[in-house]
Each structure stands twice: as C-alpha cells, then as structure tokens.
Amino acid sequence: MVDPNLTCGSCGYCKTGRPNMCENMTTLGIFVDGGFAEYNVAPAKALHKISKDVPPEIAVFAEPLSCVVNATQKIGLEPGENVVVLGAGPIGLYFTQLLKAAGAGKIIVSEISEFRKKYALESGATRVVDPTTEDLVEVVRQETGAGVDVAVDAVGCLIKDAMAVVRRGGRILLFGQNQNARAEIAQNDITRNELTVMGSFIARYTFPPTIKILESGILPLEKLITHRLSLAEIEKGFEAMRRGDALEVVVIPHER
CATH class of the missing domain: 3.90.180.10 (Medium-chain alcohol dehydrogenases, catalytic domain)
Known part of the structure; x- marks a missing residue:
C-alpha cells in the first residue's frame, strides 16, 4: 500500500x-x-x-480509508454518542462504518440519492433522511432530543446544516472538498454554543x-x-x- x-x-x-x-x-x-x-x-x-x-x-x-481514520481520530467519539453524517458517498459511508465500529449510538445519515440510501443502512446507519423531503433538524430532535454529539460534513458545503443538527458543546468535522462553496454563518452561534469545528484533509x-x-x-x-x-x-x-x-x-x- x-x-x-x-x-x-x-x-x-x-x-x-x-x-x-x-x-x-x-x-x-x-x-x-x-x-x-x-x-x-x-x-x-x-x-x-x-x-x-x-x-x-x-x-x-x-x-x-486512512484519511477517514485520521479524521475519526480527531472526533474522539465516546461509545454511545450520536452522530449525523451528511452525505452517503463512499467517504460518508466510510465514516458511517468506522463510527459504528467505534461504538456510536444513533447514526443518522442525510442523503438525497435513493441509490445510496440502502448502502448507508447496510453500513450501519440507524436512520437515513432525505433532506429534500424531510426536515433533518426535526428528525434529529426527535431522535436525540438536544441534537447529536458529532456532525460530519462529507460533502464539502454543509457547515450550516452541521451547525443546525449538533447539540451545544458538540463537535463538527468538515471533510468533504468543494473549493467553490461559500457559506454565510453566524460566528456567534459557534461561540455561544461552544462548538468545536475541525477540518480534516488527508491521512x-x-x-x-x-x-x-x-x-x-x-x-x-x-x-x-x-x-x-x-x-x-x-x-x-x-x-x-x-x-x-x-x-x-x-x-x-x-x-x-
């Protein structure tokens, strides 16, 4: 290798x-x-x-996978913690499998492709949400109460979605790559909710x-x-x- x-x-x-x-x-x-x-x-x-x-x-x-292992180590997942994975492409599915193996509680995967949804379930997702037809934030609240402990953006342009589903004091991992994506966020939300935002690129x-x-x-x-x-x-x-x-x-x- x-x-x-x-x-x-x-x-x-x-x-x-x-x-x-x-x-x-x-x-x-x-x-x-x-x-x-x-x-x-x-x-x-x-x-x-x-x-x-x-x-x-x-x-x-x-x-x-070694790149995702590096990112997963940064998350520092505790057994039983709940996770949202945004995107069920190959990278999102690596995260799903690794976090499942690491002892994650509920793993909610957000994916718009019907083709990829079944792979998310086979990889360990406890629930798959289509954000174009379902309210992801509401689903997360129903499933967790306060929001997930960890949100992973495996797409590259969904930091606002990650901030919306993570609980106060939670962690956000940005992994997907899209150099043209731009997002307007309220920095105060990160400060006031004491969110930890991490980037991860490679092994x-x-x-x-x-x-x-x-x-x-x-x-x-x-x-x-x-x-x-x-x-x-x-x-x-x-x-x-x-x-x-x-x-x-x-x-x-x-x-x-």
Missing part, C-alpha cells in the same frame, strides 16, 4: 517525527505518473506491508492503524463495491459513476 504522505520527503517534516502536514506532498497517479496503469513503481519508504489474507479489492481501500501517519482495520475485517467494505472491471473496461466504471449508479469501482489492472 502506498502512503501519499511519504512520497515526497523534501520538506524534512517526516524526518523530525513531528505530526506536521507536508507542504510539498505529492501523490502517485495524480501529480506524477502511476494512475490507471498495469504496473507502478513506488519508493520503498512509501510502502506498507499488508497481509496476503486481505483480498486486493479490499486492500485498495487503504488510502482513502497523517494513519496507514498502520488503517491496515490493522483492514486485516481485522471489522468493516463491511465489500458491500460498497458495486463494480469489478478490468483495466480495459475502465470507461464503463466512469460512465457508471457519471450516471450515479456506482459507489466503489474496483479495477483489476492485469490478469492474474
């Missing part, structure tokens, strides 16, 4: 052992060659061993614990795989995602 946090090394932070974010990070397959190729050469320092008992189609979850030394999670088999990640395609069929995967009827598309780079 390739850890993108360790593919640079030019800033020296990795050598200090301090948990800084690398200012010169690069990623194989995005900023340098390696994506959608039959084979790829990676620096040894960026590799992590994973058990052969873990199927390759599950092992490939290591990179995105930070969380590959080892993520690999342990994959090796344990505690998460039902296989349920998220909707397509298994050969490298020659990769365009079918792109089309399925554009249509909105795919979650995780696993591409087999070459015949075994």
Whole structure:
C-alpha cells in the first residue's frame, strides 16, 4: 500500500517525527505518473506491508480509508454518542462504518440519492433522511432530543446544516472538498454554543492503524463495491459513476 504522505520527503517534516502536514506532498497517479496503469513503481519508504489474507479489492481501500481514520481520530467519539453524517458517498459511508465500529449510538445519515440510501443502512446507519423531503433538524430532535454529539460534513458545503443538527458543546468535522462553496454563518452561534469545528484533509501517519482495520475485517467494505472491471473496461466504471449508479469501482489492472 502506498502512503501519499511519504512520497515526497523534501520538506524534512517526516524526518523530525513531528505530526506536521507536508507542504510539498505529492501523490502517485495524480501529480506524477502511476494512475490507471498495469504496473507502478513506488519508493520503498512509501510502502506498507499488508497481509496476503486481505483480498486486493479490499486492500485498495487503504488510502482513502486512512484519511477517514485520521479524521475519526480527531472526533474522539465516546461509545454511545450520536452522530449525523451528511452525505452517503463512499467517504460518508466510510465514516458511517468506522463510527459504528467505534461504538456510536444513533447514526443518522442525510442523503438525497435513493441509490445510496440502502448502502448507508447496510453500513450501519440507524436512520437515513432525505433532506429534500424531510426536515433533518426535526428528525434529529426527535431522535436525540438536544441534537447529536458529532456532525460530519462529507460533502464539502454543509457547515450550516452541521451547525443546525449538533447539540451545544458538540463537535463538527468538515471533510468533504468543494473549493467553490461559500457559506454565510453566524460566528456567534459557534461561540455561544461552544462548538468545536475541525477540518480534516488527508491521512497523517494513519496507514498502520488503517491496515490493522483492514486485516481485522471489522468493516463491511465489500458491500460498497458495486463494480469489478478490468483495466480495459475502465470507461464503463466512469460512465457508471457519471450516471450515479456506482459507489466503489474496483479495477483489476492485469490478469492474474
């Protein structure tokens, strides 16, 4: 497994052992060659061993899941705490599965796609709400009384929704990415309600614990795989995602 946090090394932070974010990070397959190729050469320092008992189609979850593991660690969930996850795309479903495994009480997932709703339930959601037809805030009040302990924005533009469903003294985790999104919020609401707002972007030394999670088999990640395609069929995967009827598309780079 390739850890993108360790593919640079030019800033020296990795050598200090301090948990800084690398200012010169690069990623194989995005900023340098390696994506959608039959084979790829990676620096040894960026590799992590994973058990052969873990199927390759599950092992490939290591990179995105390690980013969510990092975010989940920031939340510091206590067993029994209630959560809202905004968005049931792959990232939102990782959060749902991880928080369920961590002992969350009620997990309310907000999602507008009918296709994704069933995956949210299979991932551990206790209730799935369509915010276009239901009042999410009212549902949260009915389910929890005062609001949830933790709200996760897995979309990237829903901080106002997160603030509306979290209780006083609660935590908000912003993870989804949308650089064009803008939201007008009342900062006083954060201050007066003593909310903790956290941002999380990528993995930070969380590959080892993520690999342990994959090796344990505690998460039902296989349920998220909707397509298994050969490298020659990769365009079918792109089309399925554009249509909105795919979650995780696993591409087999070459015949075994």
